Amino acid sequence: MPSRILRKRKLIPGMTSELVIEAPHIAAKALPGNFVILRVWEDGERIPLTIADADKETGTITLVYLVMGKTTAHLETLDAGDDILDLCGPLGRATEIHKVDGPVICVGGGTGIAAMHHIAKGHHMAGNLVVTIIGARCEDLLLFRDELCSFCPEVLIATNDGSCGRQGLVTDLLVEMLENDKTVAEVVAVGPVPMMRAVAEATRPFGVKTTVSLNSIMVDGIGMCGACRVSVGGETRFACVDGPEFDGHAVDFGELGARLTAFKDQERLSYEEFKSHGCNCSK
Amino acid sequence: MAATAPSKKAKAPRTAMPEQDPKVRARNFEEVALGYTAEMALAEAGRCLQCKKPACRKGCPVEIDIPGFIKQITAGDLDEAYAVLRQTNSLPAVCGRVCPQETQCEGSCIVGKKGEPVAIGRLERFVADTHLAKTACETVTGGPACSMPRDDLKVACIGSGPASLTCAGYLAARGIPVTVFEALHEVGGVLVYGIPEFRLPKAVVRQEVEAMKALGVEFKTNWVGGKTITVPELLESGYSAVFIGVGAGLPRFLGVPGENLIGVFSANEYLTRVNLGRAYKFPATDTPTFPAKHVVVFGGGNVAMDAARTAMRLGADKVSLAYRRTEHEMPCRREELHHAKEEGLDILCLNAPVEFIGDETGRLKQIVLQRMELGEPDESGRCSPVACQGDTCTLEADMAIVAVGTGANPLISQTTPGLETYRRGYIVADPATGETSIPNVFAGGDIVTGAATVISAMGAGRRAAKAIADRLLGGAATDMPPDNAAEDSADA
Numbered sequence: 001m002p003s004r005i006l007r008k009r010k011l012i013p014g015m016t017s018e019l020v021i022e023a024p025h026i027a028a029k030a031l032p033g034n035f036v037i038l039r040v041w042e043d044g045e046r047i048p049l050t051i052a053d054a055d056k057e058t059g060t061i062t063l064v065y066l067v068m069g070k071t072t073a074h075l076e077t078l079d080a081g082d083d084i085l086d087l088c089g090p091l092g093r094a095t096e097i098h099k100v101d102g103p104v105i106c107v108g109g110g111t112g113i114a115a116m117h118h119i120a121k122g123h124h125m126a127g128n129l130v131v132t133i134i135g136a137r138c139e140d141l142l143l144f145r146d147e148l149c150s151f152c153p154e155v156l157i158a159t160n161d162g163s164c165g166r167q168g169l170v171t172d173l174l175v176e177m178l179e180n181d182k183t184v185a186e187v188v189a190v191g192p193v194p195m196m197r198a199v200a201e202a203t204r205p206f207g208v209k210t211t212v213s214l215n216s217i218m219v220d221g222i223g224m225c226g227a228c229r230v231s232v233g234g235e236t237r238f239a240c241v242d243g244p245e246f247d248g249h250a251v252d253f254g255e256l257g258a259r260l261t262a263f264k265d266q267e268r269l270s271y272e273e274f275k276s277h278g279c280n281c282s283k
Numbered sequence: 284m285a286a287t288a289p290s291k292k293a294k295a296p297r298t299a300m301p302e303q304d305p306k307v308r309a310r311n312f313e314e315v316a317l318g319y320t321a322e323m324a325l326a327e328a329g330r331c332l333q334c335k336k337p338a339c340r341k342g343c344p345v346e347i348d349i350p351g352f353i354k355q356i357t358a359g360d361l362d363e364a365y366a367v368l369r370q371t372n373s374l375p376a377v378c379g380r381v382c383p384q385e386t387q388c389e390g391s392c393i394v395g396k397k398g399e400p401v402a403i404g405r406l407e408r409f410v411a412d413t414h415l416a417k418t419a420c421e422t423v424t425g426g427p428a429c430s431m432p433r434d435d436l437k438v439a440c441i442g443s444g445p446a447s448l449t450c451a452g453y454l455a456a457r458g459i460p461v462t463v464f465e466a467l468h469e470v471g472g473v474l475v476y477g478i479p480e481f482r483l484p485k486a487v488v489r490q491e492v493e494a495m496k497a498l499g500v501e502f503k504t505n506w507v508g509g510k511t512i513t514v515p516e517l518l519e520s521g522y523s524a525v526f527i528g529v530g531a532g533l534p535r536f537l538g539v540p541g542e543n544l545i546g547v548f549s550a551n552e553y554l555t556r557v558n559l560g561r562a563y564k565f566p567a568t569d570t571p572t573f574p575a576k577h578v579v580v581f582g583g584g585n586v587a588m589d590a591a592r593t594a595m596r597l598g599a600d601k602v603s604l605a606y607r608r609t610e611h612e613m614p615c616r617r618e619e620l621h622h623a624k625e626e627g628l629d630i631l632c633l634n635a636p637v638e639f640i641g642d643e644t645g646r647l648k649q650i651v652l653q654r655m656e657l658g659e660p661d662e663s664g665r666c667s668p669v670a671c672q673g674d675t676c677t678l679e680a681d682m683a684i685v686a687v688g689t690g691a692n693p694l695i696s697q698t699t700p701g702l703e704t705y706r707r708g709y710i711v712a713d714p715a716t717g718e719t720s721i722p723n724v725f726a727g728g729d730i731v732t733g734a735a736t737v738i739s740a741m742g743a744g745r746r747a748a749k750a751i752a753d754r755l756l757g758g759a760a761t762d763m764p765p766d767n768a769a770e771d772s773a774d775a
Binding site: 045236 | 466467468476503504505506507510511512532533534536542543545546548549551552555556560561564565566567568569570571572573644645692693694
């Protein structure tokens with residue numbers, strides 16, 4: 001059964017949008033760390049998107065996406081009142097959240113900030129002190145600042161061009177924090193693979209538990225194909241059912257980064273076709 | 284020899300099935316076997332001896348009244364032939380295509396003792412296809428839509444593969460409302476994501492599912508058992524019984540170095556992309572797979588054959604199948620092996636993979652194979668392959684597909700407290716009824732037995748449905764005339 005889009009908010013015009021979708025049976029179960037698989041149209045592919053927020057009361061979930069290829073571009077053509085053909089979830093293991101003694105630092109980069117937001121909120125609800133660090137190329141590309149500020153005492157910002165917060169990388173801010181505060185209980189990182197890898201390398205010398213949410217290629221999202229397999233501590237794991245969160249110090253980021261390029265030629269072809277002909281579904 | 288020749292008149296040969304030319308079909312996704320015409324079906328039906336105690340029926344896991352439906356073909360009443368099939372089989376158009384008849388009904392056929400057995404599968408397919416071209420529900424029920432007289436009862440089936448569809452069909456035909464929860468976006472389980480279009484057109488599955496909707500079965504897609512809804516939640520929300528038919532869909536990998544290189548796929552992923560995602564139409568469809576020059580498939584079952592034949596159709600220059608044992612031990616259907624060879628499959632028996640080698644971008648470029656020889660028989664009765672030390676070879680290959688079996692998906696057992704499982708997570712179920720360690724929770728198909736056949740899953744779905752109907756309806760379940768009558772005649 002299709003799922004209705006109730007609201008759409010363009011976070012970064014032409015690039016990133018937020019959808020609030022009516023999906024009571026998913027909202028009832030969705031926890032931080034969970035994701036959904038969706039399909040936009042009849043001949044569409046299945047893509048995973050992290051649940052950025054869920055509201056049991058209103059029966060809605062929030063998804064945030066970056067337009068980076070055919071399917072997300074197609075999704076961007078939809079508006080409030082339109083339907084998403086297939087929406088399946090909540091999938092994946094939820095984030096392990098316990099009350100801990102020291103602060104939890106949640107690091108988000110790019111669209112990953114939206115996914116990180118749900119995890120940070122979960123830690124906050126569990127009574128943990130949450131500090132968030134968010135980064136982007138420039139100020140205009142920062143997401144979810146107001147949402148994070150609504151419950152985080154501290155939201156630190158790093159931009160590559162210095163247009164907001166510190167000029168530099170999120171890891172610069174992270175290392176400073178770890179040097180100043182030896183009680184940090186856990187670091188969570190969600191973002192592009194190079195960012196998560198850099199965070200894991202930054203925390204390794206401090207011996208701080210580091211959780212990353214991996215974004216491997218998925219097809220079914222329910223453990224039946226292994227497209228999303230990653231090497232963690234030398235063992236093959238399926239991100240969709242064993243993860244998507246893993247110990248950042250044990251993940252083979254090199255392999256993950258390579259596997260994400262598996263279909264790059266086909267992805268380009270599909271996107272080019274879409275840009276020149278529009279959607280090939282009959283409207 | 285002449286002295287022992289049968290005194291009866293010589294039997295007509297088995298009526299051949301028209302097929303697409305191997306050269307043509309190796310490059311398309313259209314069905315290979317084209318089906319009987321009415322004349323062919325009549326000729327083939329005439330070969331049946333109408334045994335009083337039909338051995339063929341014992342060979343069928345859902346005990347179709349085989350002489351009964353064949354008799355109706357001979358009499359020219361195809362509606363009645365279909366009605367006989369549907370008494371015990373919810374998916375005749377599927378079974379007629381994908382059952383391994385040589386080891387089941389046809390393997391038990393008396394005519395087969397001295398010649399070729401009656402082509403029961405082809406006849407079943409003919410009847411179902413002819414019928415599905417019309418309406419389905421009407422013949423089963425005598426009315427265009429079915430009433431659900433027992434709306435105080437309801438049963439949930441988790442998964443929509445052959446086991447669940449059979450269970451749902453049986454219960455619905457007895458007036459019990461059924462809801463089927465399917466995790467993927469399309470109903471049918473392995474029938475839609477696993478078995479390729481050229482062996483089982485998706486339109487056939489869809490028609491069978493439409494026939495079940497007409498019976499009153501409700502389908503909920505994108506509902507993941509154990510995630511979106513759990514077994515305890517279903518029982519709490521008023522379902523009288525739950526049937527778990529989620530299959531064994533967790534792919535096994537080989538565990539050799541380099542298996543996570545780009546270009547190494549599980550057969551499940553490859554087939555799901557092509558069949559469910561219709562990647563063979565890319566970029567008209569959005570799911571990609573990529574072209575490969577030399578594809579090597581590992582395994583010797585039907586899944587390996589399906590993957591290899593799919594790779595050919597997607598334009599590979601060469602497709603090789605590497606198997607640890609010999610062709611004799613391959614568990615696939617003989618017909619599939621025969622078709623694959625006709626289409627140009629290269630078979631490398633007594634070879635096992637030891638390493639996948641990639642280029643600097645992480646893409647597969649070579650595979651190292653270890654030569655094997657057959658040793659002593661193992662507990663399965665098959666000779667176990669033993670490595671010939673030092674005898675390896677290296678193949679150039681840009682795609683590898685691993686089809687060495689599947690395991691139980693743990694999503695249901697993880698979220699169902701008290702559900703007993705055994706080795707590797709398969710669910711413990713009473714063989715006679717399918718009931719699990721939790722009262723009113725039943726299971727059947729691959730999630731109980733491990734990967735097996737479509738028809739054995741259907742048999743399990745049918746047994747569980749009978750047990751559920753008996754429990755929910757009490758004596759009423761045995762009042763169903765068609766099924767009961769069929770069984771009486773079988774016992775006579």
